[in-house]
Amino acid sequence: MTESPLAGRTDGRLRGRLLLPPVVAWLVSNLVTWAVARASVAADGSRVAYWSTDSRRRWDSEHYLSIARGGYEMFRCQDRYANFPDVMCGNVAWFPGYPMAVRAVSGTGLSYELSAAVVTEAALLGMFAVLWWLLGARLSRATALTLAVGTVFPGGVYFHAVFPIALATLALLVCVAGVGRGSWWAATAGGFVAVACHPVGAVAVVMLLSSALFAWRGDTRPRRWAKAGLSAAAAGCGALWAAWQMWQATGRWDAYRTIQRISYGQGDLREPFAEMVRAYRVPFRDWYTPKGDLPWLLEHALAAHRPQLWVNAAFVLLVVATAAVLLLRRRRLAAEEWAALVLTVAVFLVPFVAGAQMSWYRVHAQMFVGLLLVRRTPVWVQVPLLAACAAQYALLAAMFFAGVLV
Numbered sequence: 001m002t003e004s005p006l007a008g009r010t011d012g013r014l015r016g017r018l019l020l021p022p023v024v025a026w027l028v029s030n031l032v033t034w035a036v037a038r039a040s041v042a043a044d045g046s047r048v049a050y051w052s053t054d055s056r057r058r059w060d061s062e063h064y065l066s067i068a069r070g071g072y073e074m075f076r077c078q079d080r081y082a083n084f085p086d087v088m089c090g091n092v093a094w095f096p097g098y099p100m101a102v103r104a105v106s107g108t109g110l111s112y113e114l115s116a117a118v119v120t121e122a123a124l125l126g127m128f129a130v131l132w133w134l135l136g137a138r139l140s141r142a143t144a145l146t147l148a149v150g151t152v153f154p155g156g157v158y159f160h161a162v163f164p165i166a167l168a169t170l171a172l173l174v175c176v177a178g179v180g181r182g183s184w185w186a187a188t189a190g191g192f193v194a195v196a197c198h199p200v201g202a203v204a205v206v207m208l209l210s211s212a213l214f215a216w217r218g219d220t221r222p223r224r225w226a227k228a229g230l231s232a233a234a235a236g237c238g239a240l241w242a243a244w245q246m247w248q249a250t251g252r253w254d255a256y257r258t259i260q261r262i263s264y265g266q267g268d269l270r271e272p273f274a275e276m277v278r279a280y281r282v283p284f285r286d287w288y289t290p291k292g293d294l295p296w297l298l299e300h301a302l303a304a305h306r307p308q309l310w311v312n313a314a315f316v317l318l319v320v321a322t323a324a325v326l327l328l329r330r331r332r333l334a335a336e337e338w339a340a341l342v343l344t345v346a347v348f349l350v351p352f353v354a355g356a357q358m359s360w361y362r363v364h365a366q367m368f369v370g371l372l373l374v375r376r377t378p379v380w381v382q383v384p385l386l387a388a389c390a391a392q393y394a395l396l397a398a399m400f401f402a403g404v405l406v
Helices: 005-038 059-070 097-106 112-134 141-151 167-181 184-197 199-213 221-250 256-262 272-279 305-330 336-353 360-374 377-400
Strands: 074-076 086-090
Touching: 005 112, 005 141, 005 377, 059 097, 059 112, 059 141, 074 221, 074 256, 086 256, 097 112, 097 167, 097 184, 112 167, 112 360, 141 360, 141 377, 167 184, 167 199, 167 336, 167 360, 184 199, 184 221, 199 221, 199 336, 221 256, 272 305, 272 336, 305 336, 305 360, 305 377, 336 360, 360 377
Parallel strands: none
Antiparallel strands: 074 086
């Protein structure tokens, strides 16, 4: 029997409809962020040009761009800056995954700044695509609301910035998808890229190591532990690759740890709850000197990191509570749901254990993987969550565009 020529067209239209929701989510995310930028002002009092790469760059962005341009360097600050404290300077406190992707895209002839924006936006589109696949690629009230929350996810303004957050989050989602599908290669590759992009990516190693408890169900117990251990070890090699990149440039295997400890006072373990209190009390408002009258949004946003912490904590509790309810009802979670649960809790805790007072709000954006479990919550939970996330997204994004956040 010959196949109707209309069948191919029908399949193509169906695939197009399946791909449409993540594309729409990506567009909405950009439009919302553009609207917030329009309602904000830059540090010098000028209007924010959202479509300019300058509006997407902050302190750390310059380090990522410098790594993309010329690789790593490490030196004593006073050797170059006479009035600087006698500490170590350089860009070895930042991991190479994102800068190397930027360098690769710049090979097309684009500037490094534009290449960085392209990598970020492409990664964000990939995030929505992988999340949509994990949601079953079926449009329903629950999946539509889940994507909507993703467009205004707390801290998600960093998904558009010249930072590795979007690429690292995409890698975590690929890792979750690999575990859920039983693909060792996808899970390992996602974990490696997550670790290579950002130190918090080490949560992928923890999740992969624990995956023997909930994944690889078709294998014998020894094979499950072998897959879990080998995938965790291979993902952890992302940190070794980063250290090797730094060693090649500086001749020191401890370059990252040294500059974190000496110049930034980090590297040792902290008591997480005390660190949360310190992060909550950071006086961003006192450090910002506005020029002229502030727009309403920015005037109410200068301490937005405080409600951000409450929203993030509520999100983690919602994910944990959802998992607990599913376990009581079904007595099991799918492998990808276990993976998302472990990653969400770990991403929330890691910056406080490591003492990241000035970066937790962007690191927490990687809890985006927890949306896989939020999909299971009822509408009367998802709708208030969407409203809370939208309000907080606007406030924190206004802080970002004003240059208050680093």
